[in-house]
Amino acid sequence: MLHINDLHAEIDGKPILNGLTLSVNAGEIHAIMGPNGAGKSTLAYVLGGRPGYEVTGGSVSLNGQDLLGMDPHERAAAGLFLGFQYPVEIPGVSNVQFLREGLNSQRKAKGLEPLSGGEFLKLAREKAGLLRFDMEMLKRNVNVGFSGGEKKRAEMVQMGILDPAFAVLDETDSGLDIDALRVVGAGINAIMRRPDKAVLLITHYQRLLDYVKPDRVHVLAAGRIVTSGGPELAQRLESEGYEAVA
Amino acid sequence: MATLPTTRDENWRYADGAVLASLSPEVLDQWDDMTVAAGESARRIIVAGGAGPELIRVRVTVGDGGTAELFGVVAGDAYARLEVAVRLGRGAHFQFGGVTIGGGDAVREIVTRMDHAEPDGTSEQVIRAVHWGTATGNFLGRIDVARDAQKTDAAQDFKGLILERGATTNARPELEIYADDVKCAHGASIGQLDENARFYMAARGLAPDVANRLLVQAFIGDAFAALEDEGERERLMALALGALGDRA
Numbered sequence: 001m002l003h004i005n006d007l008h009a010e011i012d013g014k015p016i017l018n019g020l021t022l023s024v025n026a027g028e029i030h031a032i033m034g035p036n037g038a039g040k041s042t043l044a045y046v047l048g049g050r051p052g053y054e055v056t057g058g059s060v061s062l063n064g065q066d067l068l069g070m071d072p073h074e075r076a077a078a079g080l081f082l083g084f085q086y087p088v089e090i091p092g093v094s095n096v097q098f099l100r101e102g103l104n105s106q107r108k109a110k111g112l113e114p115l116s117g118g119e120f121l122k123l124a125r126e127k128a129g130l131l132r133f134d135m136e137m138l139k140r141n142v143n144v145g146f147s148g149g150e151k152k153r154a155e156m157v158q159m160g161i162l163d164p165a166f167a168v169l170d171e172t173d174s175g176l177d178i179d180a181l182r183v184v185g186a187g188i189n190a191i192m193r194r195p196d197k198a199v200l201l202i203t204h205y206q207r208l209l210d211y212v213k214p215d216r217v218h219v220l221a222a223g224r225i226v227t228s229g230g231p232e233l234a235q236r237l238e239s240e241g242y243e244a245v246a
Numbered sequence: 247m248a249t250l251p252t253t254r255d256e257n258w259r260y261a262d263g264a265v266l267a268s269l270s271p272e273v274l275d276q277w278d279d280m281t282v283a284a285g286e287s288a289r290r291i292i293v294a295g296g297a298g299p300e301l302i303r304v305r306v307t308v309g310d311g312g313t314a315e316l317f318g319v320v321a322g323d324a325y326a327r328l329e330v331a332v333r334l335g336r337g338a339h340f341q342f343g344g345v346t347i348g349g350g351d352a353v354r355e356i357v358t359r360m361d362h363a364e365p366d367g368t369s370e371q372v373i374r375a376v377h378w379g380t381a382t383g384n385f386l387g388r389i390d391v392a393r394d395a396q397k398t399d400a401a402q403d404f405k406g407l408i409l410e411r412g413a414t415t416n417a418r419p420e421l422e423i424y425a426d427d428v429k430c431a432h433g434a435s436i437g438q439l440d441e442n443a444r445f446y447m448a449a450r451g452l453a454p455d456v457a458n459r460l461l462v463q464a465f466i467g468d469a470f471a472a473l474e475d476e477g478e479r480e481r482l483m484a485l486a487l488g489a490l491g492d493r494a
Contacts, residue, residue: 048449051441072448073457081449088446092464101460102450109451142446158450 001026001198002166007058009046016042018223019058024166024216029192029199031209031234034220035242040202041085043220044170047200048082049075062166076102077109079165081158083172087151090142095154096124098142099161106162127160131187148175156187167192168200173208185211206238219245250274260384260416262325262353265299277305277331280316284309284335291478292318292328293485294354300326308338310364315341317473319482320354321489329357334367342371343469345482347462347489349379349413355386362391362398362428371402374466376486378409388420391428398428406436407465409458463487 002024009017016039024030034040045053049072060067065078104114128135131153143151152172159167173181189212192199217233218225237245250271251258282288294300308314320326332340346354360369375383385404406415417434439461447457466486473479
Protein backbone atom coordinates (compact mmCIF):
# COMPACT_ATOMS: atom_id res chain seq x y z
CA MET A 1 0.00 0.00 0.00
CA LEU A 2 2.29 2.84 1.22
CA HIS A 3 6.04 2.51 1.03
CA ILE A 4 8.34 5.26 2.28
CA ASN A 5 11.99 4.67 1.56
CA ASP A 6 14.88 6.71 2.99
CA LEU A 7 12.86 9.94 2.92
CA HIS A 8 14.71 13.18 3.50
CA ALA A 9 12.89 16.51 3.68
CA GLU A 10 13.57 20.03 4.79
CA ILE A 11 11.81 23.29 5.50
CA ASP A 12 13.61 26.54 4.70
CA GLY A 13 16.83 24.60 4.26
CA LYS A 14 16.54 22.95 7.67
CA PRO A 15 16.51 19.13 7.52
CA ILE A 16 13.52 17.66 9.37
CA LEU A 17 13.22 14.14 7.99
CA ASN A 18 16.51 12.26 7.89
CA GLY A 19 16.13 8.96 6.14
CA LEU A 20 12.68 7.79 7.16
CA THR A 21 11.71 4.30 6.01
CA LEU A 22 8.28 2.80 6.62
CA SER A 23 5.84 0.40 4.97
CA VAL A 24 2.14 0.11 5.68
CA ASN A 25 0.31 -2.76 4.03
CA ALA A 26 -3.33 -2.89 3.01
CA GLY A 27 -5.57 -3.81 5.93
CA GLU A 28 -3.17 -2.35 8.50
CA ILE A 29 -3.29 0.59 10.88
CA HIS A 30 0.05 1.98 11.99
CA ALA A 31 0.64 4.58 14.66
CA ILE A 32 3.52 7.02 14.66
CA MET A 33 4.39 8.52 18.00
CA GLY A 34 7.20 10.77 18.99
CA PRO A 35 8.25 13.80 20.95
CA ASN A 36 7.61 17.38 19.86
CA GLY A 37 9.81 18.40 16.96
CA ALA A 38 10.49 14.81 15.86
CA GLY A 39 9.03 15.52 12.39
CA LYS A 40 5.59 13.93 12.76
CA SER A 41 3.61 16.75 11.19
CA THR A 42 6.33 17.30 8.61
CA LEU A 43 5.91 13.69 7.54
CA ALA A 44 2.16 14.24 7.15
CA TYR A 45 2.65 17.42 5.10
CA VAL A 46 5.37 15.88 2.94
CA LEU A 47 3.03 12.99 2.14
CA GLY A 48 0.26 15.48 1.33
CA GLY A 49 2.56 17.63 -0.82
CA ARG A 50 2.30 20.88 1.08
CA PRO A 51 4.20 23.74 -0.59
CA GLY A 52 7.32 24.70 1.36
CA TYR A 53 8.17 21.14 2.40
CA GLU A 54 11.01 20.15 0.16
CA VAL A 55 11.88 16.52 -0.41
CA THR A 56 15.65 16.20 -0.80
CA GLY A 57 15.88 12.44 -1.10
CA GLY A 58 14.10 9.11 -0.98
CA SER A 59 10.82 7.89 -2.42
CA VAL A 60 7.20 7.34 -1.50
CA SER A 61 4.80 5.10 -3.39
CA LEU A 62 1.10 4.55 -2.83
CA ASN A 63 -0.30 1.45 -4.48
CA GLY A 64 2.71 1.42 -6.78
CA GLN A 65 2.32 5.06 -7.86
CA ASP A 66 5.06 7.61 -7.23
CA LEU A 67 3.40 9.91 -4.74
CA LEU A 68 6.10 12.58 -4.67
CA GLY A 69 5.74 13.24 -8.39
CA MET A 70 2.10 14.28 -8.00
CA ASP A 71 0.45 17.58 -7.13
CA PRO A 72 -1.51 17.60 -3.86
CA HIS A 73 -4.91 17.24 -5.56
CA GLU A 74 -3.58 14.36 -7.65
CA ARG A 75 -2.47 12.59 -4.48
CA ALA A 76 -6.02 12.89 -3.16
CA ALA A 77 -7.36 11.41 -6.37
CA ALA A 78 -4.79 8.61 -6.05
CA GLY A 79 -6.45 7.67 -2.75
CA LEU A 80 -4.57 9.68 -0.12
CA PHE A 81 -6.44 11.49 2.62
CA LEU A 82 -4.60 13.88 4.92
CA GLY A 83 -6.40 14.59 8.17
CA PHE A 84 -5.31 17.99 9.46
CA GLN A 85 -4.18 18.76 12.97
CA TYR A 86 -5.64 22.21 12.47
CA PRO A 87 -8.45 22.01 9.91
CA VAL A 88 -8.64 25.23 7.91
CA GLU A 89 -11.61 27.60 8.00
CA ILE A 90 -12.88 28.71 4.60
CA PRO A 91 -15.39 31.54 4.93
CA GLY A 92 -17.93 31.75 2.13
CA VAL A 93 -17.58 28.12 1.01
CA SER A 94 -20.01 25.59 2.43
CA ASN A 95 -18.93 22.11 3.48
CA VAL A 96 -21.35 20.66 0.97
CA GLN A 97 -19.92 22.69 -1.90
CA PHE A 98 -16.34 22.03 -0.79
CA LEU A 99 -16.78 18.26 -0.49
CA ARG A 100 -18.88 17.85 -3.58
CA GLU A 101 -16.26 19.71 -5.64
CA GLY A 102 -13.53 17.63 -3.99
CA LEU A 103 -15.28 14.34 -4.60
CA ASN A 104 -16.23 15.23 -8.16
CA SER A 105 -12.70 16.43 -8.94
CA GLN A 106 -11.44 13.05 -7.72
CA ARG A 107 -14.09 11.18 -9.70
CA LYS A 108 -13.19 13.13 -12.82
CA ALA A 109 -9.53 12.19 -12.37
CA LYS A 110 -10.61 8.54 -12.26
CA GLY A 111 -12.82 8.88 -15.34
CA LEU A 112 -16.06 8.62 -13.35
CA GLU A 113 -19.20 10.69 -13.82
CA PRO A 114 -19.72 13.49 -11.26
CA LEU A 115 -22.32 12.96 -8.55
CA SER A 116 -25.44 15.11 -8.84
CA GLY A 117 -26.45 17.39 -5.97
CA GLY A 118 -29.05 14.88 -4.81
CA GLU A 119 -26.72 11.90 -4.95
CA PHE A 120 -24.06 13.80 -3.08
CA LEU A 121 -26.43 14.88 -0.30
CA LYS A 122 -27.58 11.29 0.15
CA LEU A 123 -23.99 10.16 0.57
CA ALA A 124 -23.17 13.07 2.89
CA ARG A 125 -26.18 12.34 5.08
CA GLU A 126 -25.16 8.71 5.43
CA LYS A 127 -21.56 9.53 6.39
CA ALA A 128 -22.55 12.36 8.72
CA GLY A 129 -24.89 9.94 10.48
CA LEU A 130 -22.01 7.57 11.03
CA LEU A 131 -20.10 10.26 12.92
CA ARG A 132 -23.24 11.64 14.59
CA PHE A 133 -22.58 14.89 12.82
CA ASP A 134 -25.47 17.29 12.34
CA MET A 135 -26.29 17.58 8.64
CA GLU A 136 -27.13 21.24 9.19
CA MET A 137 -23.51 21.84 10.10
CA LEU A 138 -22.45 20.53 6.71
CA LYS A 139 -24.46 23.32 5.13
CA ARG A 140 -22.40 25.89 7.01
CA ASN A 141 -19.08 27.28 5.84
CA VAL A 142 -16.06 24.99 6.04
CA ASN A 143 -14.99 24.80 9.69
CA VAL A 144 -16.13 28.38 10.36
CA GLY A 145 -17.41 28.66 13.91
CA PHE A 146 -16.79 24.97 14.59
CA SER A 147 -15.30 24.03 17.96
CA GLY A 148 -12.02 22.09 18.00
CA GLY A 149 -13.91 18.82 18.44
CA GLU A 150 -16.41 19.63 15.70
CA LYS A 151 -13.57 20.36 13.28
CA LYS A 152 -12.05 16.94 13.94
CA ARG A 153 -15.38 15.19 13.56
CA ALA A 154 -15.96 17.14 10.34
CA GLU A 155 -12.61 15.82 9.12
CA MET A 156 -13.83 12.29 9.70
CA VAL A 157 -17.07 13.02 7.83
CA GLN A 158 -14.94 14.29 4.97
CA MET A 159 -12.93 11.09 5.08
CA GLY A 160 -16.11 9.04 4.99
CA ILE A 161 -17.43 10.92 1.99
CA LEU A 162 -14.16 10.89 0.04
CA ASP A 163 -13.56 7.20 0.85
CA PRO A 164 -9.75 7.19 0.51
CA ALA A 165 -7.55 4.09 0.24
CA PHE A 166 -4.97 5.50 2.62
CA ALA A 167 -5.41 8.01 5.42
CA VAL A 168 -2.68 9.94 7.20
CA LEU A 169 -4.30 11.37 10.31
CA ASP A 170 -2.20 14.06 11.93
CA GLU A 171 -3.10 14.34 15.61
CA THR A 172 -6.76 13.83 14.94
CA ASP A 173 -7.14 13.18 18.67
CA SER A 174 -5.88 16.60 19.78
CA GLY A 175 -8.60 18.85 21.09
CA LEU A 176 -11.10 16.04 21.58
CA ASP A 177 -12.91 15.26 24.81
CA ILE A 178 -13.46 11.63 25.80
CA ASP A 179 -16.86 11.32 24.11
CA ALA A 180 -15.68 12.90 20.88
CA LEU A 181 -12.58 10.70 20.98
CA ARG A 182 -14.79 7.62 21.14
CA VAL A 183 -16.94 8.80 18.22
CA VAL A 184 -13.90 9.67 16.12
CA GLY A 185 -12.22 6.37 16.97
CA ALA A 186 -15.35 4.46 15.98
CA GLY A 187 -15.48 6.51 12.78
CA ILE A 188 -11.90 5.65 11.83
CA ASN A 189 -12.64 1.97 12.42
CA ALA A 190 -15.90 2.04 10.47
CA ILE A 191 -14.46 3.92 7.49
CA MET A 192 -10.89 2.64 7.28
CA ARG A 193 -10.68 -0.74 9.05
CA ARG A 194 -11.00 -2.69 5.82
CA PRO A 195 -8.81 -5.18 3.97
CA ASP A 196 -8.26 -2.77 1.06
CA LYS A 197 -7.46 0.31 3.15
CA ALA A 198 -4.74 1.44 5.51
CA VAL A 199 -4.11 4.21 8.02
CA LEU A 200 -1.12 6.05 9.43
CA LEU A 201 -2.14 7.59 12.75
CA ILE A 202 0.11 10.35 14.01
CA THR A 203 -0.40 10.96 17.67
CA HIS A 204 1.23 12.24 20.84
CA TYR A 205 -0.73 10.10 23.21
CA GLN A 206 -1.81 6.56 23.67
CA ARG A 207 -5.46 7.33 24.35
CA LEU A 208 -6.72 7.30 20.73
CA LEU A 209 -5.09 3.88 20.42
CA ASP A 210 -7.54 2.58 23.04
CA TYR A 211 -10.24 3.01 20.40
CA VAL A 212 -8.26 2.38 17.24
CA LYS A 213 -6.03 -0.64 17.77
CA PRO A 214 -2.83 -0.24 15.78
CA ASP A 215 -1.16 -3.22 14.16
CA ARG A 216 2.22 -1.53 14.42
CA VAL A 217 3.59 1.35 16.46
CA HIS A 218 6.63 3.37 15.40
CA VAL A 219 8.61 5.93 17.31
CA LEU A 220 9.83 8.90 15.32
CA ALA A 221 12.74 10.90 16.67
CA ALA A 222 15.01 13.38 14.91
CA GLY A 223 13.39 12.65 11.56
CA ARG A 224 13.66 8.89 11.41
CA ILE A 225 11.97 5.82 12.83
CA VAL A 226 14.06 4.76 15.82
CA THR A 227 12.07 1.81 17.04
CA SER A 228 8.99 -0.16 16.05
CA GLY A 229 6.80 -2.71 17.73
CA GLY A 230 3.29 -3.94 18.39
CA PRO A 231 0.55 -2.12 20.32
CA GLU A 232 2.40 -2.81 23.58
CA LEU A 233 5.06 -0.28 22.51
CA ALA A 234 2.50 2.51 22.83
CA GLN A 235 1.74 1.38 26.39
CA ARG A 236 5.43 1.39 27.26
CA LEU A 237 5.88 4.86 25.80
CA GLU A 238 2.98 6.12 27.84
CA SER A 239 4.41 4.79 31.10
CA GLU A 240 8.13 5.23 30.52
CA GLY A 241 8.38 8.18 28.13
CA TYR A 242 10.15 8.60 24.81
CA GLU A 243 13.65 8.94 26.19
CA ALA A 244 13.55 5.61 27.95
CA VAL A 245 12.09 3.70 25.05
CA ALA A 246 13.63 5.29 21.99
CA MET B 247 -18.13 72.02 -21.70
CA ALA B 248 -16.09 70.05 -19.22
CA THR B 249 -12.36 69.64 -19.54
CA LEU B 250 -11.00 66.15 -19.70
CA PRO B 251 -9.57 64.95 -16.41
CA THR B 252 -5.99 63.74 -16.17
CA THR B 253 -4.36 61.49 -13.64
CA ARG B 254 -3.10 64.62 -11.88
CA ASP B 255 -6.65 65.08 -10.69
CA GLU B 256 -6.98 63.33 -7.32
CA ASN B 257 -10.26 61.71 -8.29
CA TRP B 258 -8.72 60.24 -11.42
CA ARG B 259 -5.20 59.57 -10.24
CA TYR B 260 -5.32 55.79 -10.69
CA ALA B 261 -7.28 55.91 -13.94
CA ASP B 262 -5.89 54.97 -17.35
CA GLY B 263 -4.41 58.28 -18.54
CA ALA B 264 -4.21 57.28 -22.18
CA VAL B 265 -7.85 56.31 -22.26
CA LEU B 266 -8.89 59.52 -20.49
CA ALA B 267 -7.07 61.59 -23.10
CA SER B 268 -8.93 59.79 -25.86
CA LEU B 269 -12.40 60.42 -24.43
CA SER B 270 -14.66 62.99 -25.91
CA PRO B 271 -15.25 65.72 -23.33
CA GLU B 272 -19.03 65.37 -23.48
CA VAL B 273 -18.95 62.04 -21.67
CA LEU B 274 -18.02 63.90 -18.52
CA ASP B 275 -21.33 65.66 -18.52
CA GLN B 276 -23.21 62.45 -18.91
CA TRP B 277 -24.67 61.46 -15.59
CA ASP B 278 -27.33 58.88 -15.31
CA ASP B 279 -29.90 60.00 -12.75
CA MET B 280 -31.49 57.62 -10.31
CA THR B 281 -34.04 59.44 -8.22
CA VAL B 282 -35.96 57.73 -5.47
CA ALA B 283 -38.91 59.65 -4.04
CA ALA B 284 -39.50 59.98 -0.30
CA GLY B 285 -40.52 56.69 1.26
CA GLU B 286 -39.98 54.75 -1.96
CA SER B 287 -37.37 52.17 -2.77
CA ALA B 288 -35.60 51.27 -5.97
CA ARG B 289 -32.82 49.05 -7.16
CA ARG B 290 -30.48 49.29 -10.10
CA ILE B 291 -28.04 46.77 -11.49
CA ILE B 292 -25.11 47.93 -13.56
CA VAL B 293 -22.73 45.81 -15.59
CA ALA B 294 -19.65 47.11 -17.35
CA GLY B 295 -18.33 44.22 -19.32
CA GLY B 296 -17.61 45.39 -22.83
CA ALA B 297 -14.52 45.25 -24.97
CA GLY B 298 -14.05 49.03 -25.13
CA PRO B 299 -13.58 51.73 -22.48
CA GLU B 300 -16.63 52.48 -20.37
CA LEU B 301 -17.45 55.39 -18.14
CA ILE B 302 -20.63 54.85 -16.19
CA ARG B 303 -21.66 57.63 -13.83
CA VAL B 304 -24.76 57.44 -11.73
CA ARG B 305 -26.16 60.24 -9.62
CA VAL B 306 -28.44 58.88 -6.95
CA THR B 307 -30.83 61.08 -5.03
CA VAL B 308 -32.88 59.48 -2.30
CA GLY B 309 -35.80 61.34 -0.71
CA ASP B 310 -36.58 61.24 3.01
CA GLY B 311 -37.05 57.70 4.25
CA GLY B 312 -36.38 56.21 0.83
CA THR B 313 -34.03 53.38 -0.10
CA ALA B 314 -31.81 53.03 -3.14
CA GLU B 315 -29.86 49.90 -3.95
CA LEU B 316 -27.15 49.71 -6.52
CA PHE B 317 -25.18 46.61 -7.48
CA GLY B 318 -22.52 46.56 -10.10
CA VAL B 319 -19.91 44.42 -11.82
CA VAL B 320 -16.99 45.92 -13.70
CA ALA B 321 -15.47 43.06 -15.65
CA GLY B 322 -14.62 44.30 -19.13
CA ASP B 323 -11.41 44.01 -21.08
CA ALA B 324 -10.67 47.74 -21.21
CA TYR B 325 -10.59 50.73 -18.90
CA ALA B 326 -13.89 50.99 -17.07
CA ARG B 327 -15.03 53.28 -14.30
CA LEU B 328 -18.23 53.02 -12.35
CA GLU B 329 -18.78 56.23 -10.49
CA VAL B 330 -21.62 56.71 -8.08
CA ALA B 331 -22.56 59.94 -6.34
CA VAL B 332 -25.26 59.65 -3.73
CA ARG B 333 -27.20 62.27 -1.84
CA LEU B 334 -29.39 61.00 0.96
CA GLY B 335 -32.44 62.69 2.47
CA ARG B 336 -33.45 62.41 6.13
CA GLY B 337 -33.62 58.80 7.27
CA ALA B 338 -32.84 57.52 3.78
CA HIS B 339 -30.73 54.44 3.02
CA PHE B 340 -28.25 53.59 0.30
CA GLN B 341 -27.00 50.08 -0.32
CA PHE B 342 -24.09 49.45 -2.66
CA GLY B 343 -22.35 46.29 -3.74
CA GLY B 344 -19.67 46.44 -6.39
CA VAL B 345 -17.07 44.14 -7.88
CA THR B 346 -14.19 44.85 -10.21
CA ILE B 347 -12.62 41.74 -11.66
CA GLY B 348 -10.31 40.90 -14.52
CA GLY B 349 -6.87 40.36 -15.96
CA GLY B 350 -5.01 41.72 -18.96
CA ASP B 351 -3.67 45.22 -18.51
CA ALA B 352 -6.92 47.10 -17.98
CA VAL B 353 -7.73 49.49 -15.17
CA ARG B 354 -11.09 48.89 -13.54
CA GLU B 355 -12.36 51.25 -10.91
CA ILE B 356 -15.25 51.96 -8.68
CA VAL B 357 -15.61 55.44 -7.29
CA THR B 358 -18.25 56.34 -4.76
CA ARG B 359 -19.16 59.63 -3.19
CA MET B 360 -21.62 59.31 -0.38
CA ASP B 361 -23.18 62.55 0.75
CA HIS B 362 -24.94 62.26 4.06
CA ALA B 363 -26.56 65.68 3.96
CA GLU B 364 -29.45 65.11 6.37
CA PRO B 365 -29.85 63.40 9.77
CA ASP B 366 -30.63 59.72 10.32
CA GLY B 367 -29.35 58.52 6.95
CA THR B 368 -27.72 55.10 6.61
CA SER B 369 -25.47 53.67 3.95
CA GLU B 370 -23.57 50.48 3.39
CA GLN B 371 -21.00 49.88 0.69
CA VAL B 372 -19.27 46.57 0.05
CA ILE B 373 -16.68 46.57 -2.71
CA ARG B 374 -14.45 43.73 -3.84
CA ALA B 375 -11.65 43.84 -6.41
CA VAL B 376 -10.02 40.76 -7.98
CA HIS B 377 -7.19 41.24 -10.46
CA TRP B 378 -4.45 39.35 -12.22
CA GLY B 379 -2.09 39.79 -15.15
CA THR B 380 -0.95 43.41 -15.01
CA ALA B 381 -4.46 44.70 -14.40
CA THR B 382 -5.33 47.35 -11.83
CA GLY B 383 -8.37 47.51 -9.58
CA ASN B 384 -9.18 50.76 -7.84
CA PHE B 385 -11.59 51.88 -5.23
CA LEU B 386 -11.99 55.51 -4.30
CA GLY B 387 -14.67 56.02 -1.72
CA ARG B 388 -15.55 59.28 -0.12
CA ILE B 389 -18.09 59.76 2.63
CA ASP B 390 -19.19 63.23 3.62
CA VAL B 391 -21.28 63.72 6.71
CA ALA B 392 -22.68 67.25 6.96
CA ARG B 393 -22.79 69.18 10.22
CA ASP B 394 -26.52 68.62 10.60
CA ALA B 395 -26.49 64.96 9.60
CA GLN B 396 -26.60 63.60 13.15
CA LYS B 397 -27.26 59.89 13.72
CA THR B 398 -25.77 59.05 10.36
CA ASP B 399 -24.69 55.41 10.12
CA ALA B 400 -22.32 54.87 7.20
CA ALA B 401 -20.32 51.71 6.50
CA GLN B 402 -17.75 51.17 3.80
CA ASP B 403 -15.89 47.90 3.32
CA PHE B 404 -13.30 47.32 0.62
CA LYS B 405 -11.19 44.25 0.02
CA GLY B 406 -8.82 43.65 -2.84
CA LEU B 407 -7.50 40.32 -4.01
CA ILE B 408 -4.42 40.01 -6.17
CA LEU B 409 -4.24 36.64 -7.87
CA GLU B 410 -0.71 36.97 -9.15
CA ARG B 411 2.34 39.15 -9.02
CA GLY B 412 2.06 42.02 -11.47
CA ALA B 413 -1.50 43.03 -10.69
CA THR B 414 -2.23 46.17 -8.66
CA THR B 415 -4.94 47.35 -6.35
CA ASN B 416 -5.39 50.85 -5.00
CA ALA B 417 -7.78 51.81 -2.25
CA ARG B 418 -8.50 55.32 -1.12
CA PRO B 419 -11.15 55.63 1.56
CA GLU B 420 -11.86 59.23 2.50
CA LEU B 421 -14.12 60.34 5.31
CA GLU B 422 -15.11 63.92 5.98
CA ILE B 423 -17.25 64.06 9.07
CA TYR B 424 -18.64 67.30 10.46
CA ALA B 425 -21.38 65.93 12.72
CA ASP B 426 -20.48 64.53 16.13
CA ASP B 427 -23.10 61.85 16.76
CA VAL B 428 -22.45 59.47 13.89
CA LYS B 429 -21.15 56.00 13.10
CA CYS B 430 -18.77 55.61 10.22
CA ALA B 431 -17.23 52.16 9.93
CA HIS B 432 -14.74 51.63 7.19
CA GLY B 433 -12.16 49.08 6.24
CA ALA B 434 -9.78 48.57 3.35
CA SER B 435 -7.45 45.64 2.89
CA ILE B 436 -5.56 44.01 0.05
CA GLY B 437 -4.29 40.45 -0.01
CA GLN B 438 -3.74 37.23 -1.87
CA LEU B 439 -5.60 33.93 -1.91
CA ASP B 440 -5.24 32.06 1.37
CA GLU B 441 -2.50 29.47 0.78
CA ASN B 442 -3.67 27.38 3.73
CA ALA B 443 -7.15 27.17 2.25
CA ARG B 444 -5.71 26.32 -1.15
CA PHE B 445 -3.67 23.45 0.24
CA TYR B 446 -6.59 22.22 2.34
CA MET B 447 -8.77 22.19 -0.76
CA ALA B 448 -6.09 20.42 -2.82
CA ALA B 449 -5.75 17.82 -0.06
CA ARG B 450 -9.44 17.07 -0.53
CA GLY B 451 -8.97 16.65 -4.24
CA LEU B 452 -10.06 20.01 -5.59
CA ALA B 453 -8.06 20.87 -8.68
CA PRO B 454 -6.33 24.27 -8.35
CA ASP B 455 -8.64 26.01 -10.83
CA VAL B 456 -11.73 24.70 -9.04
CA ALA B 457 -10.35 25.73 -5.65
CA ASN B 458 -9.41 29.20 -6.85
CA ARG B 459 -12.81 29.71 -8.38
CA LEU B 460 -14.54 28.75 -5.12
CA LEU B 461 -12.29 31.08 -3.15
CA VAL B 462 -12.88 33.97 -5.54
CA GLN B 463 -16.60 33.26 -5.45
CA ALA B 464 -16.55 33.38 -1.65
CA PHE B 465 -14.51 36.58 -1.74
CA ILE B 466 -16.80 38.53 -4.05
CA GLY B 467 -19.97 37.03 -2.59
CA ASP B 468 -19.98 39.63 0.20
CA ALA B 469 -20.65 42.37 -2.35
CA PHE B 470 -23.94 40.79 -3.37
CA ALA B 471 -25.01 39.44 0.03
CA ALA B 472 -27.52 42.28 0.47
CA LEU B 473 -29.12 41.67 -2.93
CA GLU B 474 -32.33 39.88 -2.08
CA ASP B 475 -33.27 38.86 -5.60
CA GLU B 476 -31.59 35.48 -5.83
CA GLY B 477 -31.82 35.32 -9.61
CA GLU B 478 -30.09 38.67 -9.99
CA ARG B 479 -27.52 37.69 -7.40
CA GLU B 480 -26.66 34.54 -9.33
CA ARG B 481 -26.56 36.44 -12.61
CA LEU B 482 -24.08 38.99 -11.25
CA MET B 483 -22.01 36.25 -9.67
CA ALA B 484 -21.89 34.34 -12.95
CA LEU B 485 -20.90 37.51 -14.83
CA ALA B 486 -18.11 38.24 -12.39
CA LEU B 487 -16.84 34.67 -12.29
CA GLY B 488 -17.10 34.51 -16.07
CA ALA B 489 -14.22 36.97 -16.18
CA LEU B 490 -12.03 34.28 -14.64
CA GLY B 491 -12.49 32.12 -17.72
CA ASP B 492 -9.86 29.40 -17.67
CA ARG B 493 -7.63 31.64 -15.62
CA ALA B 494 -8.81 30.43 -12.19
